Amino acid sequence: MADVSLQTTPRVRSGRRNLRLWLPLAWITTLGLAALFAPLIAPHDPLYQDLFLERLPPFFMSGTEPGYWLGTDSLGRDVLSRVIYGTRIALCVSLIAATATCLVGSTLGLLAGYFGGWWDRVISRLIEIWMAFPPVLFAVLLVAVMGTGLTSVIVAIALIDWTRFARVIRAETMVQAQMDYVDSAQIGGARRLTTLVSEILPNVLPSIVALLMLEMGIAVIVEAILSFVNLSLSSDVATWGSMIAEGRNAIHFAWWVLLFPLIALFLTVLSFSQLGEGLKQRFDPVLQ
Amino acid sequence: MAAPLICPQTAPAPALFSVRGLRLSFPDTAHKPLFAPAPRIEVLKGLDLDLPRGQITGIVGESGSGKSTLGRVLVRLLRPDAGQVLLNGQDIATLDEAALRPLRRNLQMIFQDPMSSLNPRHKIWRIVAAPLARYANDTSTRNASAARRDQALRALERVGLDPSFGERYPHELSGGQRQRVGIARAIALEPEFILADEIVSGLDVSSQAQVLSLLKSLAQEMNLTIAFISHDLSVIRHLCDNVIVLNRGEILENGPVEQVFAAPQSDITRLLLDAIPLPELDDKWFD
Amino acid sequence: MTMSSTLNIQNLTVSLRSGLPLLRQVNLTLEPGEVRALVGESGAGKSMIGKAVLGTLPPATRVTRGQIFLRGQALDHLNAAQRRHCVAQSAALIPQDPLTALNPVRRIAPQITDPLTRIHGWSAERAQTRALELLDRVEIRDPARVMRSYPHELSGGMRQRILIAAAFAPSPPLIVADEPTTALDVTVQKQILKLIRELQKEVGTAVLFVTHDMGVVAKISQKVSVLFQGRVMEDSTTEAIFSNPTHPYTRALIAATPSYADPARSFSPVPPELIAQMKSKIAQEEIL
Numbered sequence: 001m002a003d004v005s006l007q008t009t010p011r012v013r014s015g016r017r018n019l020r021l022w023l024p025l026a027w028i029t030t031l032g033l034a035a036l037f038a039p040l041i042a043p044h045d046p047l048y049q050d051l052f053l054e055r056l057p058p059f060f061m062s063g064t065e066p067g068y069w070l071g072t073d074s075l076g077r078d079v080l081s082r083v084i085y086g087t088r089i090a091l092c093v094s095l096i097a098a099t100a101t102c103l104v105g106s107t108l109g110l111l112a113g114y115f116g117g118w119w120d121r122v123i124s125r126l127i128e129i130w131m132a133f134p135p136v137l138f139a140v141l142l143v144a145v146m147g148t149g150l151t152s153v154i155v156a157i158a159l160i161d162w163t164r165f166a167r168v169i170r171a172e173t174m175v176q177a178q179m180d181y182v183d184s185a186q187i188g189g190a191r192r193l194t195t196l197v198s199e200i201l202p203n204v205l206p207s208i209v210a211l212l213m214l215e216m217g218i219a220v221i222v223e224a225i226l227s228f229v230n231l232s233l234s235s236d237v238a239t240w241g242s243m244i245a246e247g248r249n250a251i252h253f254a255w256w257v258l259l260f261p262l263i264a265l266f267l268t269v270l271s272f273s274q275l276g277e278g279l280k281q282r283f284d285p286v287l288q
Numbered sequence: 289m290a291a292p293l294i295c296p297q298t299a300p301a302p303a304l305f306s307v308r309g310l311r312l313s314f315p316d317t318a319h320k321p322l323f324a325p326a327p328r329i330e331v332l333k334g335l336d337l338d339l340p341r342g343q344i345t346g347i348v349g350e351s352g353s354g355k356s357t358l359g360r361v362l363v364r365l366l367r368p369d370a371g372q373v374l375l376n377g378q379d380i381a382t383l384d385e386a387a388l389r390p391l392r393r394n395l396q397m398i399f400q401d402p403m404s405s406l407n408p409r410h411k412i413w414r415i416v417a418a419p420l421a422r423y424a425n426d427t428s429t430r431n432a433s434a435a436r437r438d439q440a441l442r443a444l445e446r447v448g449l450d451p452s453f454g455e456r457y458p459h460e461l462s463g464g465q466r467q468r469v470g471i472a473r474a475i476a477l478e479p480e481f482i483l484a485d486e487i488v489s490g491l492d493v494s495s496q497a498q499v500l501s502l503l504k505s506l507a508q509e510m511n512l513t514i515a516f517i518s519h520d521l522s523v524i525r526h527l528c529d530n531v532i533v534l535n536r537g538e539i540l541e542n543g544p545v546e547q548v549f550a551a552p553q554s555d556i557t558r559l560l561l562d563a564i565p566l567p568e569l570d571d572k573w574f575d
Numbered sequence: 576m577t578m579s580s581t582l583n584i585q586n587l588t589v590s591l592r593s594g595l596p597l598l599r600q601v602n603l604t605l606e607p608g609e610v611r612a613l614v615g616e617s618g619a620g621k622s623m624i625g626k627a628v629l630g631t632l633p634p635a636t637r638v639t640r641g642q643i644f645l646r647g648q649a650l651d652h653l654n655a656a657q658r659r660h661c662v663a664q665s666a667a668l669i670p671q672d673p674l675t676a677l678n679p680v681r682r683i684a685p686q687i688t689d690p691l692t693r694i695h696g697w698s699a700e701r702a703q704t705r706a707l708e709l710l711d712r713v714e715i716r717d718p719a720r721v722m723r724s725y726p727h728e729l730s731g732g733m734r735q736r737i738l739i740a741a742a743f744a745p746s747p748p749l750i751v752a753d754e755p756t757t758a759l760d761v762t763v764q765k766q767i768l769k770l771i772r773e774l775q776k777e778v779g780t781a782v783l784f785v786t787h788d789m790g791v792v793a794k795i796s797q798k799v800s801v802l803f804q805g806r807v808m809e810d811s812t813t814e815a816i817f818s819n820p821t822h823p824y825t826r827a828l829i830a831a832t833p834s835y836a837d838p839a840r841s842f843s844p845v846p847p848e849l850i851a852q853m854k855s856k857i858a859q860e861e862i863l
Contacts, residue, residue, distance in 0.1 A: 180405030183365050184473070188419030189392045192385070198418075202409035350760040463617070492616035492787065493831040494845035501844070519760065525835035526842060549835060563765040565790030567832040569817050573794050574769050 021278035024271035031268060035087040042081035043067055046238040050076035055254040073243070073257045074250050082238040083260055089239045090268060092150065093223040097157035098215040104158060105165025106208050112166070113173025114196045123170070127163045135160045139222065143231045153226055157219050165211055172207050176200045206280040213276025217269035224265055240265050303338035304481055304513040305362060310335040310371035310381075312357060331357045333537040334371070339481075344507055344514040346524035346545070349534035350560070358534065359483045359517050363395045364388055375481075393423050396474035400486035402466030406458035413454030416440035416473045423477060443472040447502060464495030468502065475506060485517045500527055521564055525549055533557050580604045580644070581748050581781040582628065587641035589623055589632065589805075597623050597636060598805040599857065605798075607748065610775060610782040612792040612813070614828070615802035621785045623805070625751035628783070630662055646748060663694045666749040667742040669771070672758055673734035677726040684722040687741045695745050702744075709740035713770050732763040739770055746778045753785045768795055789832045793817055801825045803853055823849055 034041060044067070053076040059069050070079040112123035139156045146152040176182065177200065185195045220240075227241025240261040247258030313328040320326035331354045339345050339362075349355045360366040361373060364380055373381040380391060396419075399405035406415050417440035424432060441451040447468040458466055467487060474482050484503065488496040504527060507514055518524055524531055524545065531548050533541035533556075540554040552558050565573070582605040589598040598620045605611050613621040626632045628643055630650075643650045645665055650658055667690075670676040677686055684706065691702035710718035713736040726734060735755060742750050752771065756764040772795060775782050784795055792799055792813065799816045801809040801824060809822040820826045827845040834840070 180399040180401060181407040184397065184399065184405050185407075185418070186365065187363055187392060187395065187397045188473070188477075189389050189422040190418070191389075194422075199407055203407070350762065493789070493828060494616060494850075497831045497833075497842055497844035520833070521761075522833035522835040525838050526833050545838075549838075559762055561835065563761040564835065565765070565768070565788065565794045566834045566836055567789040567793050567817070567829050568834070569793055569814060574765075574772065 018278075020274050021282055024275040024278065027267055027271045028275065031087050031091060031264075034084050035091050038084050038088060042078075042084045043069070044078035044081045046077060046081040046085040047236060048077065052076065055250065055257075057254075058256050058260075070260050071254070071256045073246060074254065077238075079243075079257060079260055082243055083240070083264055085238040086240040086243060086261060086264070089150070089237065090220050090223065090265075093153055093157070094216040094219040094268075094272070097154040097219040097222075098212055100154065100158040101161045101215050101219075102165055102208065102212045105162035106169045106204075106211075108162065109166040109169030110173050110196060110201065110204070113170040114177050114200060115192070116174075120170075123166065127166050127170075130163050136225065139226060140229065140231060143226060148231055153223055156226070157222050160222075161215060161218065164215065165208070168211060169204055169208060172204050173200055176203050206283055209283070210276035210280040213272045213279065217272035220265060220268055220272075302341055304341040304376065305337075305339040305515075306372070306374040306377075307335055307337045307362075308372040308374070310358070310361065310368050310373065312354075312361060312366065312368045331537050332361070332368070335537075335539055337532055337539065337542060339513055339515060340530065341480075341513050342511045343529040344504075344516055344527060346528035346531040347515055347517045347534060348519065348521055348524055348531060348560075350519065352536065353534040354537040355517050355534050356485055359397075359485050359515055362481075362515060363392075363397050363483050365397075393419070393477045394480045395483070396477060396479040396481070397483040397485065398467070398470045398474050398487045400489060402463065402470050402490070403458065405470055406466060408458055410457075411454065412444070412456050412458065412461075412469055413437055413440045415458070415469065416443050416454075416476050419473065419477050440472075440476060443476040444469070446475065446506070447472045462495070463491050464498060467491060467495070467499050471499070471503065471506070475510065475512075478510065479512070481513045481515070483515045483517070486519070487516075488523065489519065496523075503527070521549075521561060522566075533560070579607070579647075581607050581609075581646060582783065583644040583647075584624070584628070585642045585644075587624070587627060587643065588639045589620075589627055589636055590639045592635050592637070596639075596805055596861075598627070599861075600641065601800075601802075601805070601807055603800050603807065603810060605749070605781045605783060607781055608775070608779045609798060610772075610784055610796045611798040611800065612796035613783060613785045613800050613802060614787065614789065614792050616787060616828075618804065619802040620805035621787075621802050622753055625668070625753050625783055625785055628662070628749075629666060629668060629751055630658055660694075663690070665747055666751065667745065667747045669735075669738055669742045669750060669752040669755045671754040673731050673738055674726075674758070676738055677734055679726050681725075682722070683724050683726070683729075683737055687722075687737070687744060690741070691745055705744050706740070709744050710737065712774065713737075713740045714766075715740075732759060732767070735759060735763075735767055736770065739767065739774070743774045743778055743780065747780060749783065750775070750780050751783045751785070754787070755784075756791065757787075764791075771795070789829050790834075801828065804857055806857055808853070824853060 053065060053068070053072050054074050056065050056068050056072040057063055058071040064071070068078055068080070070083065072078055073082070108123050112120040138160055142156040142159065143152045146155065182195060182199060185199045190199070223239065224241030224244065227239045228245040230245070243261040244258055247254070247261070251258055310332050311330065311334050312332040313330045315326040316329045317326050335358065347355045347358060357366065361368050364383070368381050371381060372379050375391065375395070380388065417436045420436045420439055421433070424436065441454050444451060444453055449465060449468050449472065453461070453465070458469070461469065470487070488499055491499060500523065503514070506512065516524065516528055528545050530543060531541065531545050532539060533548070533554070535556050541548045541552060541557050548557070549561070552561065584601055584603050587598055587601040588596055590596045601624060603611065613624055615621045623632070627638060628645070632638070638651070645661060648661055650661065653661060677683070684703070687706040688699070688702035691697045691705065692699055697705070706722065707718045710721060715721050715733065715736055721729065721733070721737070729737070739755070755771070756767050759767060768791065771782065774780070786792060796813045799809070799811060799813050800807050801816070801822065803824055809816065809820065809825045811821070816825060817829070820829065824845070827849055830843055831845055833842045
């Protein structure tokens with residue numbers, strides 16, 4: 001009976017599932033194009049200050065200047081152009097930092113979950129110790145020691161967040177390692193590492209992909225937080241976090257400076273997490 | 289497929305497996321003291337047994353009797369604490385994984401749960417071909433992999449599955465079909481020995497009869513030695529040449545099925561037989 | 576088909592939302608104090624009948640036709656709350672898996688006595704006395720200690736005895752036993768079957784006994800419904816089923832059940848032609 005209901009539910013949900021995949025994909029593709037072609041798309045130089053044009057409202061309000069679609073900030077810089085250029089930093093950080101985090105965390109999680117014994121004891125203790133540090137403080141300290149800059153931000157994210165992958169992937173690997181197909185591979189003469197890579201990894205992969213997407217969203221947030229406290233990149237680079245930080249001072253009379261980077265941030269983080277779930281379901285032959 | 293499962297009388301054959309003084313214990317984590325290692329529960333208490341070559345030996349017992357543990361020691365998924373496991377005269381009890389690898393192509397296994405023993409991410413032909421690939425000498429040339437695929441499809445045909453099943457995933461098959469794939473994987477390497485661990489307990493009676501008669505005819509064709517683990521004495525009576533009855537890690541009975549079923553030595557065996565509800569009316573069964 | 580029947584099911588059809596029927600026009604009656612076996616292979620719908628009676632059908636299914644009378648009361652004339660109350664008053668379930676049927680974080684005592692006090696309005700003392708009495712009856716040594724235990728402290732056989740005691744405690748007119756011995760060893764199975772039979776006679780309860788094992792059918796039941804793909808193929812007394820089965824499928828099921836006492840008889844699978852024939856017959860009837 002359970003078989004029957006399992007076979008029918010995905011069919012009912014497939015429409016919603018596709019939307020979950022394609023909407024986020026569309027948004028992230030848009031961001032990617034914006035980042036690549038920022039100099040061509042952006043109507044203004046994101047750093048050009050014009051104090052005569054400070055705090056212009058966005059296009060749908062009164063008192064606007066043509067060409068400044070989303071208004072200007074308190075130094076008269078074009079908000080739209082800054083959001084577009086901010087995309088470059090956001091995507092760069094999310095791709096590199098999340099991938100690095102994923103590689104480190106998943107590898108340790110797979111090793112701990114499958115080999116057990118000393119591997120598991122050492123890696124599990126490491127995870128526990130790591131997670132006892134307050135993450136934001138940890139990041140601030142790291143960047144303070146290594147100096148500000150893109151590389152420090154990426155290293156900080158990877159060093160903080162690998163535990164998220166390691167914990168989840170370790171638990172999933174342990175479940176998979178109990179399955180008979182793992183014994184069966186051993187019976188069939190597979191080496192331990194071969195079994196891990198060719199038998200267990202494909203079964204854990206959907207979770208890794210979902211976590212990776214989630215991590216990309218988190219990386220964007222962490223970068224924004226570090227920008228917010230002025231520990232990310234020098235202030236002459238437009239990032240969403242630094243825009244939010246600057247917009248905070250003018251929130252009562254120029255809220256758009258804060259709002260538009262915030263919307264971009266929100267949509268991006270949401271898209272990554274939804275894309276992760278969508279991909280997980282899409283590439284799972286069992287769920288299909 | 290509907291071949292009768294009557295066991296012909298066979299003369300004693302030399303043993304493929306000889307087990308002597310086999311002991312195994314597991315840590316009892318449920319009763320672990322806070323700051324001391326867990327006490328150990330002895331699961332196999334010094335077993336001596338032989339598995340005659342070319343015959344099917346049933347291993348039967350209730351849960352906790354150690355029958356699955358014994359099976360897993362035979363294919364060396366578990367390493368015993370003490371004792372010898374002689375395969376063709378060679379003691380494999382303490383060999384490490386590297387030394388075992390060349391022997392493993394001769395020691396195959398069919399699992400209880402065909403769903404969890406077939407990797408859900410792999411197509412059927414790949415599942416059957418995987419062990420072939422590992423023991424092949426010519427690795428990764430295109431011809432060799434096509435040949436292995438053909439070999440896998442032939443193994444599928446041998447268990448009565450159309451080659452078109454090769455392109456499917458395990459969850460697209462019925463329980464009986466999955467168990468056939470498990471058998472195909474086990475015979476693909478043409479091993480001497482197959483361990484069958486409760487392979488029909490999850491199947492409906494109609495697929496059960498099919499899978500058992502398939503196993504029986506393959507055993508005869510390929511001259512396989514099979515250890516058939518089951519909790520079902522009726523199935524063992526129909527399929528096996530010999531039977532070993534285990535209880536709490538000790539052997540109660542060991543002999544040809546006709547003999548053991550006609551005159552069981554142990555009261556526990558008699559209790560086990562009496563407890564089986566046979567498909568016939570019997571007013572006095574409960575008394 | 577008299578009003579005195581404990582259970583009367585007429586033309587019951589249960590379908591998945593997609594329209595696929597799981598039960599097809601099932602008719603059966605259960606007289607007071609009678610044991611009726613529902614036997615069939617997986618997917619035959621035997622558990623669905625019990626679920627339809629108890630009102631625990633899976634969310635993806637619904638009753639599309641037919642009526643269920645519980646002690647003369649038509650269940651589909653009641654609203655959801657009345658129906659729940661009526662069923663809880665007259666029926667109890669012995670579930671298949673004793674390991675998951677008891678709540679692991681609660682002691683045994685309240686899990687037996689709660690329904691007695693809540694649904695049957697008994698006093699706490701009376702419920703307690705009855706629970707101890709029944710635990711003693713199912714041959715549990717030291718019932719007072721077991722009442723204070725948690726499920727994980729007890730073996731599978733013990734837990735199944737407790738579930739049987741809990742089901743019989745209110746002396747319900749109807750008990751649905753859903754494969755209650757499938758997960759147990761044969762020696763424990765025999766004890767459990769014996770207990771169910773004795774208690775059923777003492778209390779006068781009618782039992783709907785779901786099983787796939789023709790051997791169990793022969794021992795426990797007086798009436799049998801043989802099911803295939805949600806349709807009743809044969810409805811007869813147990814005696815007639817085993818001495819003179821009329822439907823070829825019933826004969827095939829008996830022939831497919833191995834018997835150690837009869838090794839000369841070849842036990843053969845259900846012929847695929849027979850299954851194909853029954854399927855096409857059902858499909859034809861569906862069109863008409």
